[in-house]
Amino acid sequence: QFDQDCITYTQEGRLLQLEYAAKAVENQSNLQSIQDIVGVKCKDGVILGAEKQVFSKLLVERTNRRIFNVDRSIGMVVAGKIPDGRHLMSHARHEATKFLKDFALPISGRTLADRLSLYLNAYTLYNSVRPFGSTEIVASYSED
Numbered sequence: 001q002f003d004q005d006c007i008t009y010t011q012e013g014r015l016l017q018l019e020y021a022a023k024a025v026e027n028q029s030n031l032q033s034i035q036d037i038v039g040v041k042c043k044d045g046v047i048l049g050a051e052k053q054v055f056s057k058l059l060v061e062r063t064n065r066r067i068f069n070v071d072r073s074i075g076m077v078v079a080g081k082i083p084d085g086r087h088l089m090s091h092a093r094h095e096a097t098k099f100l101k102d103f104a105l106p107i108s109g110r111t112l113a114d115r116l117s118l119y120l121n122a123y124t125l126y127n128s129v130r131p132f133g134s135t136e137i138v139a140s141y142s143e144d
Helices: 016-026 082-103 109-122
Strands: 037-042 045-050 067-071 074-080 134-140
Touching: 037 074, 037 134, 045 067, 045 074, 045 134, 067 082, 074 082, 082 109, 082 134, 109 134
Parallel strands: none
Antiparallel strands: 037 045, 067 074, 074 134
């Protein structure tokens, strides 16, 4: 009775539909979308990395990117489903542009992560959409 929709919690406080989605991504037969990602904080910046796997000789160079620039000082690395990651990257760029237009300041990494997490949470609440099958690391750098 607890796995009928995305907003019913079990007695342990878990959402079974989200666990099912995570397990489906984990157990998929297409290993092309499973990769390791890493983010390293340094004293003068941030390093983002993703495992590069080539599954076909027909794959065109630089078409299967996993590291993106969101803003001048914000980067994002994606693991999991590439289309889901690209959609989230596009939404992150939209949020950064909108913030710059509204406040005449570049968006901070924390604010962008908060806005992305609200967007991701909205996709777990409604029956007409599915949870995203990707994991992102958002990193930012500022002089402050």
